[in-house]
Amino acid sequence: MAHFFREKLKEKGLKVTPQRVAIYEAIVNLKNHPTAENVIEYIKLNHPNISVGTVYKVLDSLVENELLKKVKTEKDIMRYDAVLSNHHHLYCIETERIEDYEDENLNEMISNYFKNKKIKNFKVQDIKLQITGKFNK
Amino acid sequence: MAHFFREKLKEKGLKVTPQRVAIYEAIVNLKNHPTAENVIEYIKLNHPNISVGTVYKVLDSLVENELLKKVKTEKDIMRYDAVLSNHHHLYCIETERIEDYEDENLNEMISNYFKNKKIKNFKVQDIKLQITGKFNK
DNA sequence: TATCTAAAAGATAATCATTCCTATTTAAGA
DNA sequence: TCTTAAATAGGAATGATTATCTTTTAGATA
Known part of the structure; x- marks a missing residue:
């Protein structure tokens, strides 16, 4: 899983950073399509030094590079999905x-x-x- | 159209206020599923004294009472729809x-x-x- | 029609998720 | 190992939305 992600980053010409890996893993582990805030909270547990701004930036760039998807919700909060297959x-x-x-x-x-x-x-x-x-x- | 809206408000036990009518008309006239901001801007033209807070409150209560619908978007901004039929x-x-x-x-x-x-x-x-x-x- | 009252609106302050800024750090190619 | 562009940290700024509190008003009642 982490390997797949690393390869994907390379394919896209993005650097493989611990922050990106941690954030991706957070989305996968959190299930239920977490919000940016869910990710930030989760990340803090094991990576207390990853900054909030970084989480937002990484989420954006992963969506842009099609390593994550955004999920539309009724509420005005974005949620994220690591499942890329058509569903x-x-x-x-x-x-x-x-x-x-x-x-x-x-x-x-x-x-x-x-x-x-x-x-x-x-x-x-x-x-x-x-x-x-x-x-x- | 305005008549339909007034009746609907009464049905729901909501007062028929000029603000609510103006905001509803804005959504209908603006087409293309405006954002709260689009509505605020539009409203300002003919009703410069309707406050921003009121627009948000009215939109919320109209959605809650099923006189408007929210539309999901990729972006994290909500948009509104006056068409209630299933579509x-x-x-x-x-x-x-x-x-x-x-x-x-x-x-x-x-x-x-x-x-x-x-x-x-x-x-x-x-x-x-x-x-x-x-x-x- | 005047009176009454809960609901609604206005004005503005507060909130809070997100973005922006800039110095510092780092991944990864040479 | 060195170099450099890319990425991150940290914190300030932004801006849409919400909350608060006072004033106004729609609509029921007499």
């Missing part, structure tokens, strides 16, 4: 929980639909589902 | 443009799909598509 999200209406949802059949069905049905004046590049609902206890 | 959004990757996309057939297809295919431990309540791509010039 959708389940949003819980009761809690802040967000889970990944992968479904190849669904992807295929939708992609077929838009092969026939064109949207006027718009070229589709990517389709993501926000599936809102409730997790069973 | 999806087209996001332009080049500009900030967001357009509504209504498609009954699509809704039906997806809803059928999830009638059969259940998601484990999750009760689906609503599904929204974020369709990313490019508008033709």
Whole structure:
């Protein structure tokens, strides 16, 4: 995992720094699509000297270089996702929980639909589902 | 339009104030899913005495009372939508443009799909598509 | 129509996540 | 090991949003 990340950084011409590795690991370990603040808090435990500004900068540059994804939320706070494969999200209406949802059949069905049905004046590049609902206890 | 809004306010037990009407009209007139700031700027033209705090408070309460919807964006800025019917959004990757996309057939297809295919431990309540791509010039 | 009252608005201060700035440090190629 | 551009630390600045407190007002009631 860390190895994959290091390789990806190199590919993109980014330096492999302990800060970047720690921040990436934080996102992976934290699960549930952490916010920048979640990451900062988590990072502090084992890397108390990594500065807040660095976390923001690293998150931005990782998103820009496609090593992380941003997840849209109802709230105005950004959350981050280390899963890069094409997937959708389940949003819980009761809690802040967000889970990944992968479904190849669904992807295929939708992609077929838009092969026939064109949207006027718009070229589709990517389709993501926000599936809102409730997790069973 | 303004009439519909006034009735809705009454239904919800909210007072019909000039501020609320002006802010609602701003959202409708501005099209393209304005931000709070867009609204503030627009409002200033004809209602220079409506305060910034009021705009935020009104937007919040209208969303809470389902007279407006929030639109998720890549950026961490919330945008607002006066269209309440079930619809999806087209996001332009080049500009900030967001357009509504209504498609009954699509809704039906997806809803059928999830009638059969259940998601484990999750009760689906609503599904929204974020369709990313490019508008033709 | 005048009175009353809770709700709403205004004004401004406070908050707080994010960005900016600059000196210092460091990854990694020569 | 040396060099240098890139990255980080630390802290100040920003700016959107929220909170607070006072004044105003919508709308119910008499």
